[in-house]
Amino acid sequence: KAGVTQTPRYLIKTRGQQVTLSCSPISGHRSVSWYQQTPGQGLQFLFEYFSETQRNKGNFPGRFSGRQFSNSRSEMNVSTLELGDSALYLCASSLPGVRNEQFFGPGTRLTVL
């Protein structure tokens, strides 16, 4: 079974631009969560989508948004990029259930210049 895939793997943008990252979950997984990883703040939860609806949201500004499609693929968008948005963005997928076993993709490394 193929794992979680994320595209692109690397991205360079300039301040003020916007960016869209994509995540394809493991087949059959309906929940997709997004995390931001930075050296200073560590791993922080952005949001979770389940059946095309946002189910949980972390403490990030409204510039960070996401969506999920009917095939469970998810995108996240960051508008008006700031230097501090440079990070590794990780997506994770999981089956519905109580154990929250999340399977992570390799991440998208975003650099904002």
Next chain:
Amino acid sequence: GEDVEQSLFLSVREGDSSVINCTYTDSSSTYLYWYKQEPGAGLQLLTYIFSNMDMKQDQRLTVLLNKKDKHLSLRIADTQTGDSAIYFCAESLQTGANNLFFGTGTRLTVIP
């Protein structure tokens, strides 16, 4: 709160046991997890423990949970060079919820 703390670095000799520690503040944790991250890669789920358990063993991995002290540990027996990575503990505060709170990560270096 959701503070999850880990020591930053650990070095062990190949063949020895490694013990990685984690403390958390929120007593309402439901599940606690250990993830491994190798350079340039995402997170790999190693194991998890339900909050009403004290111990879980999975091959070379042993997880100990002291709920009273809010302390979680991961013991890796017979540590190998391939175990060199960053290890994260994480907690879930709500059954079925997928917003995990991660620790700061411990970089394990295995010396041949």
